[in-house]
Amino acid sequence: MSDFSLIIAGFGGQGVLFAGKAAAYCALLEGKEVSWLPSYGPEMRGGTANCGVCISDTPIGSPLVTRPHALIAMNGPSLQKFLPLVMPGGLALADSSIIKQMPESPRARLVPVPASDTVSREGLGGVANMLLLGKLLRETGFSVMDTMREALAECVPPRKKDMLEKNIRAVELGFALDG
């Protein structure tokens, strides 16, 4: 995979920036070039938050993600805003536990994933972001599971060991999801 770009978007507090950071760390550990660009400011306060990640074998020019290869949308407004930007043939994962009405997607492959419900059922409330990231990992192969585990260990502070395990389990759960 030479170039890969990703947008993760949702409500502030759903961990969209963190999920993007985990994806960026995978690229870092694999020795690739990577940029992570967050939305900042008023968007964070209860509104939408998003980040764009670019992964490449060569130095990254513009860090703005205007035509993503993949999208993770964790609420309706984010799906509406970013789905039309996804490259033809690209992939959009949407949390169908939160987004009840899936829009038409003539160009990108839109996959509804009941992420929030699944993590709640498994006692992993609050890490739907990681389940979706695991699903993305399986569908796109932007990295591999071993690297992802290592990346999460880098992102989660050592004093939050239980959070690390929770995150890894959610990624594995998403990776194992069929459909």
Place this chain on the structure above:
Amino acid sequence: MSKRYLMKGNEAVAEAAVMAGCRHFFGYPITPQTEINAYMSKRMPQVGGIYLQAESEIAAINMTLGASATGARAMTSSSSPGIALKTEGISYMCGCDLPCVIVNIQRGGPGLGGIQPSQADYYLATRAPGHGDLRMLVFAPATVQEMFDTVFTAFDAAELYRMPAMLLADGLLGQMMEPVTPPALPPAPREKLWALGAGAPKRKTISSLYLKPEELEEVIRLRFARYSEAETRLSACEEYLAEDARVLLVAYGATSRIARAAVTAAREKGHKAGLFRPKTLWPFPKEQLRAAAAKAGKVLVVEMSMGQMVSDVRLAVGDTAAVGFFGRTGGVVPLPEELLERVEALI
């Protein structure tokens, strides 16, 4: 390969300062540079340094002045409206020939403006960082790695020429994360016999006040001789596919990244576009730009402002090339696609 770290531009600036031996940081929070303060508040106590959140931006720059007068490496940071408040202190530091590094993570203006990325402080940084006959070094990094490296360069140059140096970036560069490989060793601090408590005599007066006009004129002339040396030696730039370009984009900082993407896209369509990126804004790399522009014949300046760098580009290029401008402002970041359209229209 040495270890790479994933860091925000703001964090890179802060860690680089610590590595460069800066143990005095005076700040005041403002979006989008608050991470510098947050990082320093954690890191400075770990290395026996001082992080002080001042009561205002004006206090912070004057504390920087005080620390610098003792010969210490000192830093302050802010974003556009906060930098405006610092101009008084910057002028006093120039008047006292004191080095320091000032970080400006620009946001939209004027007034409180907005909090999104901007480059509308170009004039403030390069023309009037304070009152009086003065100059300030202005560095314009374009990647997080460069944010890190430039701190070393800025401290060293500020000490060599005994003047403040500004690292002029923007909200995009401050907030984004990229891999950073810390350079092996920063240059050692310069000897500072002029500092309070150093060399002989130990008691000295550091002041910007000269009541005799002839005396002040003499001091300013000596200072400008140093500026002139900095101007000859420090200007830096980077070219990308500029050699055979028919349209030369000129952009600095985050905008140069977007311009670079537009150049790549133009080349894929067979259009000979190139990029000239000033890495220093004062001194401005005029000779280098003049040579590159003369070959291309057409220049397009791209900025996140209403065109503040255009006058420097015109002065450098003279009548060797036609100079056009495209900019977005108020915190709007130009897209590679809209730049590509402009380039195609020029070809």
